[in-house]
Amino acid sequence: MIAPFPQVPVSMVDRIGVILETFNVEDPVLTGAEIARRTGLPKATVARILVDLDRHDFVAHTESGYQIGMKCFELGERAQQPKNLRRLALATMSDLRQATGLTVQLGVLDGMDVVYIEILRGKHRELRIPSRIGGRVPSYATAGGKALLAHSAVEVQELVLGSPLTKIGPRTIVDPKELAAQLERTRRDGIAYEVEESYVGLSCAASPILRNDGTALAVISITAPVGSVDMRIVGPAVHAATLGLNRQVRATPYWASL
Known part of the structure; x- marks a missing residue:
């Protein structure tokens, strides 16, 4: 009983x-x-x-x-996805942290926000970053978010570009035309950059993990104090890391359905 x-x-x-x-x-x-x-x-x-x-x-x-009911099973499947993404990306993230010494983050797009599902802290222990596992930041104000938006459906981009862009950090982009231009460069180059857009004193570079159809499944970003490294030099390392993950995603049918 x-x-x-x-x-x-x-x-x-x-x-x-x-x-x-x-x-x-x-x-x-x-x-x-x-x-x-x-x-x-x-x-x-x-x-x-x-x-x-x-x-x-x-x-x-x-x-x-x-x-x-079925809704509970659907939510359970959604809860499993971040765990599977961490499993997919963790070894690559660890290698990236060892190679750069920087904080490495894994995020996904949820609505108009980036949600962080894994963070590996780098050598800059004094670095204060606003992100935490499970935390969210407006996508337009982060390198990771811009990498995700650049490879999202047109409807998602239009929703963000048509919404009020509020300053989050000292240099947050609040002009929709400027943000659209950055998204276009990110699609072309495969890397998004940020300097104090999400938080004072932070610089970031990010590159998306892509599905077979070219849409973003997740994003890996690296973060460092402004002036400590040149993100334009270390940014390609993030891109190279995600290119390897893209090949894994394309070889596994499971990821195509997410």
Whole structure:
């Protein structure tokens, strides 16, 4: 017999969480009454939440009760993707850090932001960078973001270029025409650069990891204090690293579907 949760959840997020957590391998299908008993929530509350979860495919209503819906499986697959990307890129990132001594970051585009999924700190321990694993920065204000945007669908680029461009760092580009010109250069050269656009005192270079169709799957960037290195000299090392990863991506059908 499974005991109910020790404390009855109060917030709606907590209630949804405990309802979804009642499902397991041994009990993949549960009735509303059983869910209420296990969670300690009123039956009427459980019934109301289950209707909403069913409408959004987080649970599925069957003849025997409820089971986890397809939306949860889709989210689980999305959560697995960053792990697989880290596995794909980590050795290359480590080599790049050893070769340059700089901080190396792996990011993906989520909406109009760059989300960082791996960061390897370089030799400049005093370097303060705003990025953290799981953190996000507006794509137009970072080298990594510009590399991703340059190789994104036209609709994504138009959305960013048509949105207000707010200053994030001292030299953030807020002119859409100037940003569009930089994206064009990035598409041509394969490398995006940044000097104090995302944060004071930082310079970056970035190059995208590309799918077979030429769209960006992820991006690798290197970061250093302004004046410590010439990014135009070390930037090609990032490009060379991602070219090797591009070959791996093209040879693996899994990545083409992401």
